[in-house]
Amino acid sequence: MEPAVKEHVQKEIDRLAKKEVFIHLETTNGAYASHFDETFFSSGAYIRNAQLVYEHGKVTGKGPYRVGLKMNFGWVYAEGITHFEVDEDNRLLLAGHDFSGKLAVALQISETPFE
Amino acid sequence: MEKERHVLVIFPHPDDEAFGVSGTISLHIDNGTPVTYACLTLGEMGRNMGNPPFATRETLPKIRKEELEEAARVLGIQDLRMLGYRDKTVEFEDEEKLANRLGVIIGETNPSLIITFYPGYAVHPDHDATGAAVIRAVKELPADKRPKVHCVAFSNNCEEEIGQADVVNDVSAVIDRKIAAIKAHASQTQLMAANMEESIKNQDPEVLARMYKERFWTYKI
Numbered sequence: 001m002e003p004a005v006k007e008h009v010q011k012e013i014d015r016l017a018k019k020e021v022f023i024h025l026e027t028t029n030g031a032y033a034s035h036f037d038e039t040f041f042s043s044g045a046y047i048r049n050a051q052l053v054y055e056h057g058k059v060t061g062k063g064p065y066r067v068g069l070k071m072n073f074g075w076v077y078a079e080g081i082t083h084f085e086v087d088e089d090n091r092l093l094l095a096g097h098d099f100s101g102k103l104a105v106a107l108q109i110s111e112t113p114f115e
Numbered sequence: 116m117e118k119e120r121h122v123l124v125i126f127p128h129p130d131d132e133a134f135g136v137s138g139t140i141s142l143h144i145d146n147g148t149p150v151t152y153a154c155l156t157l158g159e160m161g162r163n164m165g166n167p168p169f170a171t172r173e174t175l176p177k178i179r180k181e182e183l184e185e186a187a188r189v190l191g192i193q194d195l196r197m198l199g200y201r202d203k204t205v206e207f208e209d210e211e212k213l214a215n216r217l218g219v220i221i222g223e224t225n226p227s228l229i230i231t232f233y234p235g236y237a238v239h240p241d242h243d244a245t246g247a248a249v250i251r252a253v254k255e256l257p258a259d260k261r262p263k264v265h266c267v268a269f270s271n272n273c274e275e276e277i278g279q280a281d282v283v284n285d286v287s288a289v290i291d292r293k294i295a296a297i298k299a300h301a302s303q304t305q306l307m308a309a310n311m312e313e314s315i316k317n318q319d320p321e322v323l324a325r326m327y328k329e330r331f332w333t334y335k336i
Contacts, residue, residue, distance in 0.1 A: 001168045024172065030162050031203070031239040035271065046160075046203070083168055093171050101166025108172065 001083035001095060006059050009084050012092045013057035013067070016109045023050045023069075023076060024108040049113045052076070064096055067107055078107035116284055119148045123226035123262070125217060125249050127155040127205050127241035129183035130300040135267045136230055137190055137296040138286025139329045144191045145289065151194040151224045153217070154183060155245060160202035163303045170302055178302050186299035189292060196220065206244035213244075214251035221252055226262045229253065233266030233332055236273040254336055265331035280330035287327045290315075 028044040054069035054076065068077040080096035087093055091110035098104045108114065122143045126132055132140065132152060140150055157176040164170045170178050180197065187195040198216070200208065221229070234246035246266060253261050265282055286293060294315075298308045314322035 001164075001171055026160075026172070028160065028162060031241075035238045038271065085171055087171065087173060091173070093173060095164070095168070095171065097164060097166070097168055101164065101168065102162040103164050103168075103172070104162070106172050114173065 001085045001093070004059075004063065004065055004081055004084045004094070006063070006065060009059045009065070009067070009081075009092075009094065012084075012086060013059060013069070013109075016092060016111070017054055017056055019111060020051060020053055022110045022113045023052060024048050024106060024110075024114050025050070025076060025078060026106045027078075028104065030102065067094060069109075076107070078105050080105045081107065116142055116146075118146050119143060120227040121224055122148055122150045123221065123224050123229045124150060124152045125155075125220075125229060125231045125245060126152075127200070127239075127245045128158040128161075128202065129154055129156075129179045129186070130158065130297075130303050131232075131242070132190075133186060133293075133297045133300055133304070135269075135329055137186070138289050138293040138327075139230070139284045139331075140190050140192065141289035141292045142284065142286060149194065150190075150192050151196065151220070151226070152187060152192050153196045153198060153220050155198045155200040155205055156202040156241065157183070157197065158202050158303070161303055163305070165302060165305065175302070179300070182300045182302060186296045189295045189299050194224075203241060205241040205248075208244070210244075210248060210251065213248040214255070217248055218252040218255055221256070221262070229262050229264045230331070231264065231266060233268035233273070233277065233334065236266075236268035236270045236277060236332075238270050250334060250336065261336060264334040264336065266334050267330075268332050277332055281333050282331040284329045284331075285327060286329055290327065293326065 026046045033040045034042040054071050057069040060066045065081040066079045081094045082097050083095045085093045094107045096105035158179045159176045231249040232242040232246035234243050237243050297304050
């Protein structure tokens with residue numbers, strides 16, 4: 001992955017707008033967070049292959065970035081995006097890695113289902 | 116350590132075998148005991164991607180699969196089975212179906228010893244769910260056909276509630292292979308492995324105790 005470049009990410013979000021797409025969205029603090037620090041409240045969410053169409057999407061912030069996708073009847077957003085990649089299947093992979101390099105958030109958009 | 120007929124190791128993630136069990140696996144293999152390792156997932160949800168990141172959410176499973184195969188090769192495990200579940204979802208599977216699937220593997224390999232996680236005391240929900248499914252599958256067997264089950268436990272409260280480990284294996288004779296198995300899971304252990312080798316060189320007593328002694332709790336079924 002490469003450090004996210006706002007203009008480039010925006011272009012990719014635009015490319016996938018108004019199409020049936022599959023979304024992977026995840027936030028995680030890792031399964032061991034509360035084990036190492038019992039005062040830490042562990043939480044996370046995960047959705048793989050939600051199928052939707054977004055009307056438009058936007059990348060904002062100065063980095064780490066926020067990305068929001070507006071649908072006719074709802075929203076998708078992710079915060080803390082640091083890296084991006086368009087992989088060989090032309091899928092847009094956005095990820096946020098924390099200060100130690102561990103994945104904390106992922107938002108991925110594809111025209112075909114993620115396996 | 117007793118000589119076993121066949122050892123069946125059942126864990127949910129590539130690298131679960133490396134830290135607490137790879138020395139014991141090596142000792143069994145040196146004893147001439149065949150070892151089967153059934154690994155439920157490919158650790159798809161791992162958070163270590165390298166820094167700078169060399170893996171993505173989508174490439175991580177492929178990388179970890181290769182690492183798992185390399186770890187098995189280093190340890191001399193001939194029978195590695197990847198069961199195709201998804202990381203972080205094991206606890207949401209149908210418990211009966213999962214136990215039945217493991218039951219088939221137990222029936223086929225006919226182990227005298229199963230090594231898995233201690234349900235309720237293994238921190239990660241996949242660990243607890245895997246251990247619970249193993250126990251459920253073993254309970255299905257007639258009492259005189261049940262293998263021993265040695266469990267790995269490491270939750271903060273485990274010793275308070277289930278006491279001290281009753282099986283402690285000294286794996287110092289195979290420590291090089293253990294370190295090689297840990298290193299095989301490079302995407303997950305890169306940083307840790309370097310620190311660990313340094314600590315071993317410096318004879319850090321805490322690290323030595325953790326690395327050289329593998330601890331298990333016999334599950335009373």
